[in-house]
Amino acid sequence: MAETGTDLAKAKTLLESGALVAIPTETVYGLAGNALNEKALLAIFETKNRPQFDPLIVHVASLEQARDLVIGFPPAAENLAKEFWPGPLTLLLRKKNIVPDLATSGLDTVGIRCPDHPLTLSLLQKLSFPLAAPSANPFGYVSPTQASHVNDQLGSRIGYILDGGISRVGIESTIVGFTPGDKPVIYRLGGLSVEQVESVAGPATLQVNSSSNPKAPGQLKSHYAPGKPVKMGNLQHLLKEYAGARIGVIAFQHPLKEVDPSFQIILSPQGDMAEAAANLFRALRELDKKPIDTILAEPVPETGLGRAINDRLQRAAADKF
Ligand code: TXA
Ligand code: MG
DSSP states (O other): OOEEEOOHHHHHHHHHTTOOEEEOOSSSOEEEEETTOHHHHHHHHHHHTOOTTSOOEEEOSSHHHHHTTBSOOOHHHHHHHHHHOSSSEEEEEEBOTTSOHHHHTTOSEEEEEOOOOHHHHHHHHHOSSOEEOOBSSSTTSOOOSSHHHHHHHHTTTOSEEEOOOSOSSOSOOEEEEEOTTOOEEEEEOOSSOHHHHHHHHOSOEEOOOOSSSOSSGGGSSSOSOOSSOEEESOHHHHHHHTTTSOEEEEESSOOOTTSOGGGEEESOTTOOHHHHHHHHHHHHHHHHHSSOSEEEEOOOOSSTTHHHHHHHHHHHHSOOO
8 A cells, every 4th residue: 555645745755855656637647756867767667567668758837847858849839738738738849868868768759748737736846857757557557547546556666646536537648749840740649639739730640550669659559458358349239249248338328228237337428528538447447346257348429539538448458469
């Protein structure tokens, strides 16, 4: 069990000593360490069992702090930051030398975002350095959206969990990079919809699928996956296919009368996409703990955050390798 609480002074002292602290954000909880300290960065990779080719996102208190870490700020990036920070948007920008290569896995760009959570923003404002923070889960598993999720898997490996309640957005940030001509490229669908990105930066290309050498491992075919197999498709068809099997169900709006309600999670009875996104990872984790063998899930409509939800479900359902 990791100590859990809202003691900002304690979190600050630990981080200043090079130790790690789990922090709440509006998207998912992060496993944070001093982004400019190589020892802290190594500890992040080790604690998560994360390969070092997977770069980390650096969290800042403001657009001004982000400027200290990057060479130039393309106009499209600046416009996006001004519109959506603090918020679920990570920008890939050319890094300055003060950002260790370990943070970016040797890439010349660094992923930066300003998270929209009062506790974590206040912590970042008190610190003299930015925080590197991947999602606070073992590599490849479902991201945590509340303190107890972090404790379930990493509790014995970290000193302190800053408890900021349930993550409001519930799905990771949208990652946006830029072409040399300043056009936006979306590398990971996330808590900011494609429509929102395009409303500020113009038409975006999507590069969210990659096989062996992904730019963002969130692009790996199998990622964000619970321990139990996930099958995605039309629920009525899947029910027939899995007749007699021990199944759990993730449905968008409507429960299935054929299935025990305690083995079903409805993402949003009103069909609200933001609510569905906020409930998705909790649903995967809760069903993973039930006495079932397979999780059946239906795709949601491809509007707004629906694309990011379907992306996560597809990766959760992909064969592991
Ligand atoms: O919402 C979020 O982004 C959460 C919270 C904690 O901020 N963080 C998060 O981090 O999801 P993580 O490490 O689980 O996922 C970060 C993704 C990885 O797939 C990584 O490859 C990609 O961001 N990434 C980071 N820096 C990159 C870079 N310079 N170029 C390409 N991809 C990058
Ligand atoms: Mg992650």
